[in-house]
Amino acid sequence: MGFMSNESKSLLGLLEAAPIKARFNDADIKAIHSLQISLKRYPPHTVVYNQGDAVRSVYITNSGWGCVYRDLPSGDRQIMDFPLRGDTVGLRMPAVFNYNTYASITEMSVFEISQHALNAIVLRSPYLSNGIMALMARQRAFLIEHLTNLGRRNALVRTAHLLLEMGVRAKHSGMGTEKGYSCPLTQYELADALGLTAIHVNRMLRELREQNLVAFRYGEVEFINRPGLVRLANFDENYLAMGMFTDFK
Amino acid sequence: MGFMSNESKSLLGLLEAAPIKARFNDADIKAIHSLQISLKRYPPHTVVYNQGDAVRSVYITNSGWGCVYRDLPSGDRQIMDFPLRGDTVGLRMPAVFNYNTYASITEMSVFEISQHALNAIVLRSPYLSNGIMALMARQRAFLIEHLTNLGRRNALVRTAHLLLEMGVRAKHSGMGTEKGYSCPLTQYELADALGLTAIHVNRMLRELREQNLVAFRYGEVEFINRPGLVRLANFDENYLAMGMFTDFK
DNA sequence: CGGGCCTTTGATTACCCTCAATTTTCGTGG
């Protein structure tokens, strides 16, 4: 398998591609070009920023898989999200500490933008600020869905739902199809996102496989009976479409 | 008991008070005054907007308790948050359906602002747009904490954590002290926020009471041994301070 | 080819849910 490099050389290219699909005017483009941006590469399992750091940057994932999580004193952690290409990380209040960690899972490249510079630009290009709000709203939609997942769905449904969500997001980012997608997550990482143990995740994956709904093996998620899986998980992918720039202007 | 009316006649007054503590310049104030705002009252247990509505308004809670939740086809629901005075609800993408419901719990008054008008204002007053982003970041901090709660804390700790969080937020909003606060939530509502059954919430509350940590009875939360409770819940209230305007400009 | 991480399976335990029933509280109207 393996294909599609899905790398952008420029932030503008990334913003104009799926899933963001921004449409800028000349002033916006000028503003974006004036931003101090660096494209950074991270090896697998490397921390981008850490819980407790006073980070002053905003990140837009360009390629690879990462995760945003919160470490607990107990040693457990809760993964909030797995940002993919086009997903933003670290949009936050200035002058406030981070309450989460952003780390790579696979090799990953991200655009890093100085928070200060971004703030300055927002002051000059209000349309961009609308776009940033849209991105924040998109991320919130993910969080709300994950919260619903943990609070009111059992382990089997929860696992199914996450596999479907990441499938749609991978497809949006040009990294998958209706049939399936490459997923580098370990069962431990799934467990930390699903509020389960890796052992139980393993059993749920087996169950889903034995019911001929979806097979997750060897780093590949293969939808066998996607309609059945959608029905099981009560999956509504519309929430994932939120947050695009498309409707602006 | 009963006291402190905590009502504002104007949005400006609300924004400048705790917990938001905004500081505006003349242009901002002018912009805010130009907004088409109405102060609406809702009786207890009334829907402000519904899942599926194409709502075009943003809300800022002025007084009373409400809740934001998502209904599931199974008949369950997941409560995302209990917004109090000064908390915003409904900041979202334009032209997108809601994926949650906002309803009152007690009698409640909220400022309703047309999304369209707000967008227009943001285009003219970038400082305000920064403020709105701050408010969104504040809400996200709540969501992240709730997600961590559901994913990686057991029922007792989870319950303790929520009682502490709402205590701090009530205090921020001028509705409580270190000793306790009035809390109109039923055990069913707590359960829907905590991802538990009301029956189990009842047992956890008894446990917390018997351990002389906190008593929740007759609509009053009374902190008996707050340090002990904070220790049990690993509660760090700093995340609640996020999202204020204070550091801007 | 060895070692470490990941996956898989089994047995047991514990947490939380479900079902059922009683008591208490609270709002409403007599």
Next chain:
DNA sequence: CCACGAAAATTGAGGGTAATCAAAGGCCCG
């Protein structure tokens, strides 16, 4: 002010889901 009914709180018993403990097998990489 009391009576009534509904909603909420409380308690008990039993069951199911997911965690814990333990160990074996597979895969990848040096």
